[in-house]
Amino acid sequence: MIVVENLNYSVASAQILTDVSVTLPKGGITALIGPNGAGKSSLFSHIARLLPMQSGRITVDGMDVAPANRQALARKLAILPQQVHFATRLTVKELVQFGRYPHCQGRLGAEDHEMVEASLAAFGLTALADRFLDTLSGGQRHKAHVAMTYAQDTGYLLLDEPLNNLDIAASRALMTLLRWLADEEGKTIVIVLHDINFAAHYADHLVVLKDGRIEREGSPVDMVTGALLADVFGTDAQVALVGATPFVMP
């Protein structure tokens, strides 16, 4: 369970987050959605400790997200930032091995090697293990990054807009993978998403942000309605139901 209490964040007199308090449930996929500039990424960055906290408190399973708990948090919570560009040339295996760093500080033991092999196998990357990352397609590279966080062996996985620059096949493959992690491996996934349809189809819980505040939260069926699109996103879009899943007509 990730608990955010009274989080405020401002940059040079612009208030980005205003008194945000929200509880993200343990288990399943929770998606943060909202229009551009709503503060989704800022909220994400605070939970991921990428931004120093100005006021408020965030705990992960009761552990404070503070510099003092850096190492312990790295074994509890893994993050996948938006755009990762490495200056060095890395192979898939080297990248996945870095995921073990919080556990072994770079000295890989037998257990760590096992975990690396298991991650490579789980994501179908064994054949690509010795390929350099810059020779892979966008989808494969994403998979390698998720494999790294899998090797990190954390209960929580946070992803910031992972579907950017991915085509429909790669996007669906990645979301299916996350669904599998949540359902079969019991991980808690928190994901910032732009595409409401992806959020409605794959997530269990939606948190809607607008103007730096939590606007509403709940299950996709309750959340994704014409009223939400009009109130929060300011656009008149039709919402259809495909099976039990709401679908926003573009």
Added chain:
Amino acid sequence: MRARSMLICGVLLTVCCGLFMTLEARGNWDFVLWFRGRKLAALLLVGVAVSTATLLFQTISRNHILTPSTMGFDALFTLIVTLAVFTIGAAGYNHLPSELVFFVNLFLLIGAALLLFGTLLGQHRVDLMRMVLTGIIFGFLFRSLTSFVFRMIDPSEFATIQVSSYARFNYIELNLLWLAAGLTLVTLLLCWRMRRQLDILSLGFEIATNLGEPVAKRQKQALVLVAVLVAVSTALVGPVAFLGLLVVSIARLIAPNETHAMLIPLSALIAGIVLVGGQTILERVLGMSTPLAVVIDFVGGFVFLALLLRKGWT
């Protein structure tokens, strides 16, 4: 594979050192070994200091084109010396014990480096363009200030500065050698102990934070180590602009992987080969016709251009 490139470089360096010590050696062997040995030790020290400083700097700035000297580190060192001579006079400066001068210089350099580059690196998303431009402008500023002071200074005092503001491999400040050797070894040891953390740092702020590394703290630690290494090499032989870039680029080219456990020793070996080999060829074959620094900067300049152009295309 890992052992092979290291082994080849090790053998090459040994050959270079052997040639440097023995080629055209005449007269008393005790004198030859003592005279050339000190010079060899200084060259090796400078090599390992410059290559490691460049490597660390590239890691924390996450850029393979930047070096401490493109960011004005050694220009800053020269400026400090120039200002010292200007304020206390050449006579006063030359009377000061060189160890004292060195340490004062070192602390000023560390302070200035943390002040100038610490704030730039401390930003969560390093704006690379801004950092490069700031570095280049700082470099220009330091050099312009230095030449401004040159113009106001007494000609005899100018000669004192000139010795410390140009790279010189033939005349090396040997009184500093032991001090420099001790400092360099301690710094290298610290760098080596940091090698795994440096690997993580090279993954960038977000991933390093994800893996639990205190990025800003590590960057500052690395910056202090870089400042010490630059101070050592600049005090011994003066500024060498492109040596670091040249050797680290070659090391990246031939290294089987880009971990620091691989790159630190490999680039140090290559730096040794370039300096000792180059000095041997210039002294014994070409009869001292060109200063080594000129040759290194010439070749290094081309490597810099090649890297820039290749980056531009991809």
